[in-house]
Amino acid sequence: MNIQDLIIKDKDQVLLEDVFLSYENREKIDQLIKEHLYLEDLKQYGLPVSNKLLLYGHSGCGKTTTAKAIANSLGKPLIILNLSNVINSRIGETSQNVKQVFDRASRDKGVLFLDEFDQLGKARGDDENDVGEMRRLVNSIIQQIDYLPDEVLLICATNHIDIIDSALIRRFQIRVQYDMPDNDSLDHYYESLLSRFPKELHPKNRRYGISFAEAKDSLYAIVKSNLIKKLDMKGRML
16 A cells, blocks of 8 residues: 555644643643754753653544644644554555554654554454454554654544553653533634624524534534525525
8 A cells, every 4th residue: 555545635724722722731732842842952951852642532622633733833744644544454564554654754754643543452452353463563553653753743642542552552751631622612612613704694502512523513504504594585685
């Protein structure tokens, strides 16, 4: 498989201030970014640079957006790899495929984002039906992580941290948990999305108890419906 077939191309320019993070999580992300901005200065003092970040928690709460914003803040290329696509391909080629992606990230000195990282946890399990090649894959990726250059930032995301092997989790110096947003956070998010639309298109009610991604989809569906109704009415009046 060609390496280009494994990488998801994404040109979104996400700003860190547009990512909704808790105060604690924002502090961790800010610290990580600053470490990489002052990487050479830290190395002169023999200080280790954190370059392995694990994002975990509810789906749709900002893990992928955070990875994009970090890469954008550092001015580094973002390489996105969905592990479910790799592991579901021909297993005999999987380790080599992943190595190619790590090598690419090292050459580019970029940000490598591994989505659905729990796929490795499943591969490392004790299931008697487990395939030996899968176990070798996990060991191979552990080696890739251990020898990652300081200039490369590895970000992994999972919705199921509980099934990931502890040997993998220990590799990450920073771990950030994503919880479902509370009502205040959702209101702030809704306001930021609605700021570019006229009041007449705004929804009468807002949904709560949902993720940021669900909130965005729900809001845009209502705004589009309101806009189409307005255009239909305008057309009938002409």
